[in-house]
Amino acid sequence: MKKIKKDKLEYYIFENISVRHCFSTRLGGVSEGVHASLNLGFREDKRENVLKNYDIICSAIGVEKENTFWTKQVHEDNIVVAHKDDRGKGLLRERTVPEGYDAIITNEKDIVLTGFSADCVLVFMHDPVQNAVAICHSGWRSTVKQIVPKVLNKMKKEFGCESRNIHCAISPAIGKECFQVGEEVSDEFIKVMPFALEYIVPDAENGEKRYIDLHGVIERQLRENGVTSIDNSRLCTMCHPEEFFSHRIMGNERGSMAGLISL
């Protein structure tokens, strides 16, 4: 992962992904207060500021905000295949799908797949052989529901992709020293992924709490499904509140980062 700085704007790119993409930070936008400054979700922010923020980030990476496609993220494992006529949904017009989709895939050009995060992991995928991309929102619930392996399977089924050709990147998200959960959460991980035991440590100060390495679990899901090209950021959003919106720190009074990717 590499940080790009253009004046006040700062965002990250992944060097194993060769199409237009970024993971934003909160730096370089025009929003104010709890949304300062590069808020890319509407939330309670002024619409004109969010649109301006999209102009800033989209022009930096060479895409059009009119081509973005958002879905409602609901911490499930639903995957939608995006088409050209989905462009603009979310930012400029209604999201027509009533269901939530935490992952979007496409093999069509100039659709900017958009995912949101403020502690959750976003996984970026690009297959340069079959020309396909994906963005996948994998918070803990979707991780337990195996959304990442399901996206790989969907890319195989829809576009003929093969895991060994798919380049993946794991965004900044809440890190293993900060992602404290109750035992009922860590038990869900172990129940569906016995290997998760290797990524869970007890809280030394509170016997009922555990820490989960979400970056590690998701990388393992990718590797177990045949992916070898993985850029795992391992950067913690909660440890860097000056750079990232963190749900754990700010609650609902916050903006959102976004991951964008487009063929």
Ligand SMILES: [Zn+2]
């Ligand atoms: Zn941290």
